[in-house]
Amino acid sequence: MPIGKVKWFNNAKGYGFILPEGSDEDLFAHYSSIQMDGYKTLKAGQDVSFDILQGPKGLHAINITATEPAVSKPTADTENTSQEVETLYSET
Template sequence: MASGKVKWFNNAKGYGFVNEEGKSEDLFAHYSHIQMDGYKTLKAGQSVTFDIVQGPKGLHAVNICGAGATASKVEVQPIESIVQA
């Protein structure tokens, strides 16, 4: 398993690129290969571990795990505070 950092990740398109530590080549990262619960996303500069496979157009990062990755939390208000009688 390799380690590196996220170069950039576009949430709307669901992909981005990561760089392996000590190397300059960009590795394609697709949201379907991010290993986390909830909304799967990465942030630029985030430390990650991953496996590298040869894809049809170059190297891909798969089994991507972010350091301290957690599911997004949504704050919920009680319905009584939203609906006025």
């Protein structure tokens, strides 16, 4: 099964592109081809494995599986230390 990295993925539109390892040709990736439970999405830079299918307009990645879970960086709004959280709860 080939591997590659997600080049970009638009959650609102439900598609993006994957760059296979050792290739310069992008593969179309549709959310319906992502193999995961829950909300099906990919993150730019995420490592994935997939199968390749020749579609009418080019190559498609199918059976897309993340090789490791996507990690979201916390934003300034969500970065709280355990001490800050404890203080918030003890003040109420």
